[in-house]
Every structure is written in structure tokens, then in C-alpha cells.
Amino acid sequence: MDGVRKGLAGLSAIGLAAVTLSGCGGGDGGSGSGDQLSGTVKVDGSSTVAPLSTAAAELFGEEQPKVRVTVGTSGTGGGFEKFCKGETDISDASRPIKDEEKKACADGKVTYDEFMVANDALTVVVPKSNDWAGCLTVDQLKKMWEPGSKVSNWKQIDPRFPDEPLKLFGAGTDSGTFDYFTEKINGEEGKSRTDYSPSEDDNVTVQGVAGSKGGLGYFGYSYFEENTDKVKALKIDGGDGCVAPSVKAAQDGTYKPLSRPLFIYPSQKALDRDEVEAFVEYYVENNADVAKDAKFIPLNSAQEKELKATFDKFKSGKE
Numbered sequence: 001m002d003g004v005r006k007g008l009a010g011l012s013a014i015g016l017a018a019v020t021l022s023g024c025g026g027g028d029g030g031s032g033s034g035d036q037l038s039g040t041v042k043v044d045g046s047s048t049v050a051p052l053s054t055a056a057a058e059l060f061g062e063e064q065p066k067v068r069v070t071v072g073t074s075g076t077g078g079g080f081e082k083f084c085k086g087e088t089d090i091s092d093a094s095r096p097i098k099d100e101e102k103k104a105c106a107d108g109k110v111t112y113d114e115f116m117v118a119n120d121a122l123t124v125v126v127p128k129s130n131d132w133a134g135c136l137t138v139d140q141l142k143k144m145w146e147p148g149s150k151v152s153n154w155k156q157i158d159p160r161f162p163d164e165p166l167k168l169f170g171a172g173t174d175s176g177t178f179d180y181f182t183e184k185i186n187g188e189e190g191k192s193r194t195d196y197s198p199s200e201d202d203n204v205t206v207q208g209v210a211g212s213k214g215g216l217g218y219f220g221y222s223y224f225e226e227n228t229d230k231v232k233a234l235k236i237d238g239g240d241g242c243v244a245p246s247v248k249a250a251q252d253g254t255y256k257p258l259s260r261p262l263f264i265y266p267s268q269k270a271l272d273r274d275e276v277e278a279f280v281e282y283y284v285e286n287n288a289d290v291a292k293d294a295k296f297i298p299l300n301s302a303q304e305k306e307l308k309a310t311f312d313k314f315k316s317g318k319e
Contacts, residue, residue: 044072045079045092076176089270094176121245169217
């Protein structure tokens with residue numbers, strides 16, 4: 001299937017900067033191998049998934065202190081561009097790989113595996129000072145964000161809202177978060193009004209929203225969890241009433257349409273290296289601890305079972 005062993009089918013501007021991580025502890029080897037490994041694992045891609053991979057790298061480093069893991073945040077699209085050129089070992093993604101990216105990887109003779117490693121609740125936020133908006137419908141969000149929208153004031157969204165200028169902050173166009181949000185809210189991936197403040201770095205979005213009384217933005221749930229002192233999350237009405245983003249609502253799909261899966265894509269060539277295979281195996285086998293450490297929404301029991309079965313199938317295929 002396009003040179004891919006699908007892991008779980010169906011289911012931003014820091015740019016070139018990378019966070020380098022290595023363990024400070026020692027152990028008797030990682031992933032049950034009993035061997036001390038060395039080498040470098042290069043990860044890049046989604047700024048949403050980066051904290052998850054960073055947590056995995058730090059925890060893995062406690063067992064394998066000689067393995068150096070770098071985590072960059074070029075955005076999902078930027079990460080796949082590097083990955084398909086063979087420049088990285090693993091691509092973090094907040095959406096599944098696109099057909100044109102599959103083709104780029106095929107052209108670059110890069111084959112890969114897809115693993116869903118966590119859930120996310122794409123969270124719409126406003127500043128703490130916003131005391132009028134508690135829940136927005138998908139139609140109201142579309143009115144704000146659709147291409148050509150001229151909405152510039154909260155009162156245009158709901159006459160009960162105050163006469164307050166609307167200032168929008170969101171993901172950059174290289175971001176999987178941008179792709180997912182535009183598809184689910186505007187009905188077509190990549191289609192959005194352009195007169196907003198974009199960034200691949202979600203921390204910039206946090207700062208923008210928090211600093212604007214009429215601000216509104218969106219990013220992954222973990223960034224909201226880290227910034228509850230600066231912003232508040234809105235409930236979303238996807239047709240069945242207002243639902244707040246939460247671990248449970250993301251895992252059971254009731255937070256719609258903004259619940260989404262998060263992925264890592266290791267290249268098969270990279271997985272032939274012991275240090276990369278050990279890191280990915282640690283990521284998979286300890287996904288719940290990694291998610292908890294990074295304040296992400298873990299897989300539900302069925303998703304976790306499928307993830308581990310997929311990785312076991314991959315390992316048996318190598319033996």
C-alpha cells in the first residue's frame with residue numbers, strides 16, 4: 001500500500017531549530033535488550049507532537065544515555081518534506097500523510113511505518129478575560145474562519161456578544177493542525193481566511209490570544225493544559241450540544257469534530273538501526289507513560305492494543 005505498512009489505518013515556526021535530548025541516567029539497556037546503544041535519532045515535524053516525542057526521548061534516555069535524540073518542529077508538512085528526502089529518521093505528524101507526500105517519499109525511495117501514539121483534542125481558546133463566550137458552534141467558527149470572511153467583531157458572531165474587535169491567531173500553513181482545523185471547520189483542507197496571525201509555534205499563539213481581549217485561537221490540547229493560567233478553552237457544539245475538550249471526550253470521540261489522532265512515521269531504513277528501533281519500541285511499549293509525562297491524551301485500550309500488535313507484527317517481519 002504505497003510502500004507503507006499501515007500502523008493504524010483509519011485512525012509551529014521554530015523551523016530548523018531542534019531540541020537535543022540525551023539521558024542523564026544509566027540503565028541496563030533499553031526496550032528489554034540489555035544492551036547499551038549509541039548513535040543519533042533525528043525526529044522532526046509537527047509542533048503539536050514534538051512535546052510527546054521530547055518526553056519519549058527523555059524517558060528513553062534514562063535507559064539509553066548514549067543515544068542522542070533530536071526533536072525539531074518544522075510543522076507536519078515541513079517535517080514530511082525533510083523525511084521524504086531521507087534527512088530524518090522519524091516524522092512527527094498531527095494528521096495522516098497526504099498522497100503528494102506519499103509520492104515524494106516513493107520518489108525518494110523512503111518507505112515507512114505509521115503508528116498512532118496519542119489522541120488530541122484540538123482546542124479553541126480565548127483569553128481569561130473573555131467572560132461572554134463559553135461555547136461556539138461549528139457554524140460560528142466557520143463564520144469566523146472561512147475564506148473571505150469579513151467578520152471582525154464578536155458582535156457579528158452573536159448579537160448578545162459585546163462590541164469587541166475579533167483578533168484571530170492560528171496555525172501556519174505548514175502545520176497539520178492548520179490542515180485538520182480547516183477541513184473540519186471550513187469543510188476543505190487548507191482553505192481559510194488569510195488575515196489572521198499564523199505561527200508554527202503554538203506558544204506564539206498562546207501569547208497572542210492571551211494578550212488580546214478579543215483574541216481567539218486554536219492548538220493542541222497539551223498546550224492548553226500548560227497555559228490554563230493564560231487562556232480558557234471553549235466548548236464546541238458539533239451538532240449534539242456543547243462539549244468541552246477533555247481526555248475522555250477525545251478518547252470516546254464525543255468532542256467533535258475536533259478530536260484527532262497523532263502519529264509518528266519512522267522510516268524502514270532507519271528502523272534497521274538498533275538505536276532507532278529501540279527508541280520506537282520504547283515509544284510504543286511505554287506510550288501511556290509518555291503521554292502522561294507530556295500531558296497528552298493517551299490512547300484508549302483498543303487503540304493501544306492495535307498499536308502494540310502492529311509493532312509486534314513489524315518486529316516479527318524483521319526476524
